[in-house]
Amino acid sequence: xxxxxxxxxxxxVDHLRRVRAEEGEAIxxxxxxxxxxxxxxxxxxxxxxxxxxxxxxxxxxxxxGLVPFNLLxxxxxxxxxxxPAPLGSALERVSGLATATLDLTPATHGDLLxxxxxxxxxxMPVELAAHARTRGLRVVGVTSLAYPGQVxxxxxxxxxxxxxxxxVLDSKIAVGDGELTHPGADTSFGPVSTIxxxxxxxxxxxxxxxxxxxxxxxxxxxTPPLFRSGNVDGGTDxxxxxMAEQADRIFYAF
Amino acid sequence: xxxxxxxxxxxxVDHLRRVRAEEGEAIxxxxxxxxxxxxxxxxxxxxxxxxxxxxxxxxxxxxxGLVPFNLLxxxxxxxxxxxPAPLGSALERVSGLATATLDLTPATHGDLLxxxxxxxxxxMPVELAAHARTRGLRVVGVTSLAYPGQVxxxxxxxxxxxxxxxxVLDSKIAVGDGELTHPGADTSFGPVSTIxxxxxxxxxxxxxxxxxxxxxxxxxxxTPPLFRSGNVDGGTDxxxxxMAEQADRIFYAF
Numbered sequence: 083x084x085x086x087x088x089x090x091x092x093x094x095v096d097h098l099r100r101v102r103a104e105e106g107e108a109i110x111x112x113x114x115x116x117x118x119x120x121x122x123x124x125x126x127x128x129x130x131x132x133x134x135x136x137x138x139x140x141x142x143x144x145x146x147g148l149v150p151f152n153l154l155x156x157x158x159x160x161x162x163x164x165x166p167a168p169l170g171s172a173l174e175r176v177s178g179l180a181t182a183t184l185d186l187t188p189a190t191h192g193d194l195l196x197x198x199x200x201x202x203x204x205x206m207p208v209e210l211a212a213h214a215r216t217r218g219l220r221v222v223g224v225t226s227l228a229y230p231g232q233v234x235x236x237x238x239x240x241x242x243x244x245x246x247x248x249x250v251l252d253s254k255i256a257v258g259d260g261e262l263t264h265p266g267a268d269t270s271f272g273p274v275s276t277i278x279x280x281x282x283x284x285x286x287x288x289x290x291x292x293x294x295x296x297x298x299x300x301x302x303x304x305t306p307p308l309f310r311s312g313n314v315d316g317g318t319d320x321x322x323x324x325m326a327e328q329a330d331r332i333f334y335a336f
Numbered sequence: 337x338x339x340x341x342x343x344x345x346x347x348x349v350d351h352l353r354r355v356r357a358e359e360g361e362a363i364x365x366x367x368x369x370x371x372x373x374x375x376x377x378x379x380x381x382x383x384x385x386x387x388x389x390x391x392x393x394x395x396x397x398x399x400x401g402l403v404p405f406n407l408l409x410x411x412x413x414x415x416x417x418x419x420p421a422p423l424g425s426a427l428e429r430v431s432g433l434a435t436a437t438l439d440l441t442p443a444t445h446g447d448l449l450x451x452x453x454x455x456x457x458x459x460m461p462v463e464l465a466a467h468a469r470t471r472g473l474r475v476v477g478v479t480s481l482a483y484p485g486q487v488x489x490x491x492x493x494x495x496x497x498x499x500x501x502x503x504v505l506d507s508k509i510a511v512g513d514g515e516l517t518h519p520g521a522d523t524s525f526g527p528v529s530t531i532x533x534x535x536x537x538x539x540x541x542x543x544x545x546x547x548x549x550x551x552x553x554x555x556x557x558x559t560p561p562l563f564r565s566g567n568v569d570g571g572t573d574x575x576x577x578x579m580a581e582q583a584d585r586i587f588y589a590f
Binding site for chain 1: 338339340341342344345348349352353355356360363364367387389390391393394396397398399400401407409414415416417419420421422425454455457483487511512513514516518519520521522523524525526527528530531534535538539541542543545546548549550551552553559560562563564565566567568574588589590
């Protein structure tokens with residue numbers, strides 16, 4: 083029965099290899115936008131609802147991550163720590179929530195927003211991306227392009243998240259998000275979406291850090307503002323110093 | 337510069353291959369405990385603080401996941417959606433929080449708790465695992481055994497999470513959690529901990545589902561209680577039915 087455990091890891095590895103091979107160019111374009119936003123002192127936000135929030139949170143206040151990355155935190159939608167847990171999915175269908183939320187953030191023309199949605203078909207991610215572009219933000223969408231061909235949009239326009247982005251990163255997760263089956267189980271299981279989506283987000287950060295570090299080496303800019311781990315000596319003091327320097331674009335701390 | 341993006345994916349793939357090869361036996365033992373807990377109608381909880389919460393949330397209320405998996409939700413510690421974001425790390429150092437929290441859950445003798453902590457050295461995960469075992473729970477720890485050899489415990493006993501578990505899953509993440517370096521960057525970057533920890537948690541679920549499905553095929557038990565995706569036809573109705581059946585061990589919905 084542990085053949086299935088091995089198959090699960092193989093599915094995750096195959097999926098990471100596939101997005102590396104096929105999404106490299108899109109990762110590079112997203113990294114261009116992120117590096118430019120950091121260099122120009124723009125505000126940077128990431129949003130996802132329910133489980134799609136996990137990969138957004140993975141790049142915020144993160145050892146080895148960029149200091150000015152903020153979570154666009156919509157109450158009731160961050161992960162499954164909300165009560166009741168199905169609230170996040172329910173709120174994704176509510177029209178008006180995206181515009182109300184974004185209008186109350188300091189996000190403005192030239193800022194950068196990452197919107198993560200596995201299916202890309204719910205009202206919230208579609209409205210959020212569309213409204214952000216109306217306000218002059220750049221939008222990077224992280225979504226699976228397997229969905230638009232197989233399910234309908236829940237937004238009245240019939241559009242998906244992918245239709246409102248400057249750059250789309252395709253996670254290629256199959257509809258249903260289960261890599262495995264078993265004749266004694268009623269449904270597929272073994273989801274890899276968090277692994278793949280987190281890898282895509284981290285890969286964009288790596289690409290942006292590489293661009294900024296290249297410029298710093300040439301004397302064309304400062305070193306990238308990276309958090310150190312709190313588990314290494316001096317990490318906490320280093321992080322406090324960077325957070326003070328970046329205070330005007332950080333919205334996750336006082 | 338996108339060599340580093342390629343190296344990031346390679347690091348993630350290598351790491352997944354390594355835990356698959358070296359942690360298979362521990363994954364199997366954790367899957368035994370999880371399958372037994374589901375079959376016996378026990379309560380099942382997962383906890384992590386800050387970024388370690390992300391892999392815990394990844395197995396809760398999850399398409400392809402087990403219905404009776406609950407988040408042990410400690411206010412201020414779930415991910416980085418809290419304000420201020422450093423609160424989660426600060427609370428990890430507070431003694432007494434683990435016992436106060438666990439004592440107010442319905443968790444009891446014979447139930448199962450997953451505790452996720454990258455370093456395993458903070459007060460909260462050590463106290464939580466130790467107190468859970470005092471109460472007769474089984475404890476599975478997901479942590480990196482690279483830390484105990486290189487950093488000191490913050491718990492007065494000098495022990496780590498690993499010292500208070502029935503099964504330990506070693507994520508093997510290096511101290512600092514950054515796979516990459518660049519001469520123009522002040523610190524390492526490119527963390528893979530969420531990818532690897534999520535894979536370990538999902539692999540344990542896969543192993544447990546396989547065990548339950550094997551038994552169901554032999555007529556020795558019901559099919560595993562698995563959520564369907566809300567993006568597939570009938571998924572929502574199916575999930576509501578299972579949640580009603582499992583109501584006495586679900587604490588994330590009314």
